[in-house]
Amino acid sequence: MNSIIQYFKEILQGVGSLLKGMQVTNRYFFSPGKIVTQKYPNNRKDLVMFERFKGEVVMPHNENNEHKCTGCGICEINCPNGTIEVISKTLVTEDGKKKRIIDKHIYRLGMCTFCALCVKTCPSDALAFSQEFEHAVFNRALLIKTLNKPGSQLMKGVE
Amino acid sequence: MEEIIKEVVIGEQEEYLINIGPQHPSTHGVLRLVVSLKGEIVKNVQPHIGYIHRGIEKMCESITYPQIIHLTDRMDYLSACINNEAVCLTVEKALEVEIPDRIKIIRTIMAELTRIQSHQLFWASYGMDLGGQTCYFYGLRDREKILDIFEETTGGRMIVSYNCPGGLMYDIHPNFQKRVKEFIKYFRSVLWEYDAILTGNVIFRERTIGIGKLSLVDAISYGITGPSGRASGFSCDIRKQEPYSAYDRVKFNEVMFKEGDTYHRYLARIEEMRESMNIIDQLIDNIPEGQYFVKMKPVIRLPEGEYFQRVETARGELDVFIISDGNKNPYRLKFRSPNFVNLGVLNHITKDFKIADLIAIAGSLDFVIPDIDR
Amino acid sequence: MDKTQLGEFVKSLKPDAIVTDGKQYTEVTVADTELHSLAKKLRESEETWFDFLVCLTGVDYGKDFGVIYHLKSTRYEHMIVLKTRTSEREKPVLNSVCDIWKGAEFHEREVYDLLGVKFNHHPDLRRLFLDSSWGFPLRKDYVDDINIVSK
């Protein structure tokens, strides 16, 4: 007799647990307000990334096309996988002194692991992360970027 | 010494060999299991790994200590923050740097958040392994909220690279405490759904209770750590045994079961999420003011010697063993990754179960393949 | 047992072993032929009961290879480090500890795979991550012109 009671008890408990699960899924089916998906390409305009989001490394320039990079190469040394290459050139200033300035700051986005060591160790805060995250291109060569804009100069007062 | 190696023949002739993986929905990556079957009964499981072997230990020998951080992120990508912490703790131990409370507490909170999100993904993918696909989306839905917290503070979602030798990369975001509290409140209110859909479900219980039993003796002998080991009654929580960071100042229970079957391995993780929330509750309002990093030398050189640090990741014990020869990069760096060791037990506990149980057991050990291969 | 007691205990088991007091743990260096018997004794004697092989690391020391065993007792919560070195570099062989700790099987396969140290009496000694055509990448003299670019 006991085993028969046990048998029906098992069935009822089992069905009960199943109904409990169905209750949850059914409730979500009838509550469209809880949908969490974003319609991504459609909401491009009002999509705001967090300010610290590591999209890609950029070199901020001000309105006079000036940046802060002195070409010291600390970012290149700190980069774990050779993403950054700093090509500098020597310039003779007006008062006859020799000064090393940056020629090209090459950044290979395809190799970057976003460890933030370059941005963090830069002594003059020349590098920063942008919030851009749509990196796909058709040609791999386009991922090799030159961060300093053509014709840009070192900001005054940065050594 | 003389060499005595005997050749091994895998799989008898009459057995039915099938390959599960390297591309298979439920191996969670590129794990390949060569399974010998007798009908539906599993007779032998041979894991073939190395499809995502990147030689992290070799790479570490040629880079500096701060640079190692970004590789540890990519080992067990679900416990990225804890992996970072492990290396940082080892380096700090070697240099004998005193770490301020603020850093310790933030590290602990981040580690516990990482543990919660890892277990959420475990819950999600475990439901899917057993055929309940809705679990996956509920798990990911809740996990997104933690990833958002990570993204706001660290700039990365999974690959956070947040800890660095001597402290943290950035200070916490001003919204951090508010958002964490919101999340804890939210997650406490939806955790019952996890139980309603999976834990209490009669099909789920039938599928998991009594399946893949691992005895305490075997768990210790195989070195199974983390929730999987604790489900067998193996007290292996490093947070309790060798407290690091701020674990010595919080109260929490070590989740332990005796049964050691698939169901309890699952349950251990669900309970750990609750414990982690308790830990965060105790710490989130008590973050002291102060510096978020300790000034280190520009080039970190570890004094000659051997340094061993154990931490508890979401999957078990991660050991970092550094042999330094006084240079700026380690002479030898060994990661004892929990998944790698846990994989060793798979053949032992799946024997004579069905092929569907193999998936359930492998899922309950919660493998992250990049951590196995390193 | 604390660090010094452990050292004395090991000394009583193997008088030849070199016991040093490391920063964290007692470190014991034994000859390759002695290792297996010492490990078995440490595992089985009631005072030590090292039943948990925490970590097994292979190291390339240049002229030979070393293997480092971190052992832990779940009963007494103490830890010890065993170290051993192979007798030569050309054909490095050690005794497997798989029969003492089952978890050693994967660790030893990994060491064999990455360093080429063979383990006698191992139940299933095959390459683990790499295929048989690869060299042994964790050796210091390993050269890979394609994949390792040194600056």
Place this chain on the structure above:
Amino acid sequence: MLLSKISNALGIVSEPWWKVFYDFSSLTKGIDEGLRSSMSTFWAVTVEMVMIGVLFLLFYAAIGLFLVYAERKVCAFIQNRLGPNRIGPYGIFQTVADLIKLLFKELIPIKNADSFLFNLAPYIVIIVNFMVLAAIPFAKGLHAIDFNIGIFYVIAVSSMSVIGVLLAGWSSNSKYSLIGAMRSGAQIVSYELSIGLAIITVVILAGSMQLSEIVEAQRTGWFIFKGHVPVFIAFVIYIISGTAETNRGPFDMAEAESELTAGYHTEYSGIKFAFFYLAEYINMFIIASVASTLFLGGWMPFHVGNWEGFNRIMDFIPPFFWFIGKTFFVIYLIMLFKWTFPRLRIDQLLTLEWKYLLPINLVNVLIMAFLVLMGWHF
């Protein structure tokens, strides 16, 4: 000429045109008489068969595509997602686009596969589907054949689809497929029993196997209300074993995505895969429509005792929509099963059948027979 004759025949019906939606028998009768009066019986029957065939093909494609879309939307809403939303408004043409993609996909020939059986298998599954659809009463007078053993025919034919599954698994020379097919064989053979017994419960109550008569018998009230507890139990068992028979939901052992990648149709590609895929949904539709016919009154509207006004309003909704509505309700239930529960293991599946469903079902049939014998039903 033919058209005018048909319209003449239709003209006999002296009712407004929209009445046809409430009773299709006059329309079908009219077409039949029109055809017969203009050509020999042989040709008339041939033309009718072609017409029905074309209609069913269109219906098959339409309902299949719609159900795939519905399933994706339902599971999306359950899972807090949006589901397909790109092609057409709310993504309604998504499945059409998928079908076009599958049509253009390469049919990959499998090495060492038994190519004849490999190609035959999807057609067996499809043909079985058509054969079952023929017997289903969609509305009053709207069915291809009205057998006097209709429900028996449905059970007999629908279980033939397992042959297609077994052939697919066996002939594709893949280990995953073979395991999937064998599981499916064991599963369908055992759940056939439960379906049969659950249906017999209703047949006892209705006293007929003819589907149109079973529906007619529910004019005074649906069987699920009329038949006390036994019919309700039979309904639950029917839904469970019906889900199992379609290889869906918690019983999708034959596909078992997380174990066997895709089970018996792992090796299929292109349109042959689409056949299997569509067949699964049509199977689900068949199971649901038989459930609504047997238990929920088929195309009978919902009536409550003496509420004249309410019953009038209910009558106003055409029977076809009643049928479709009930069917979709059952389909939603089956979908809810699939998207809530984890999968059973093969031995548990058989335990459920032989230890729980079958004994309960047998007792249930006895109780039903006793109730009918004593006349203790409404």
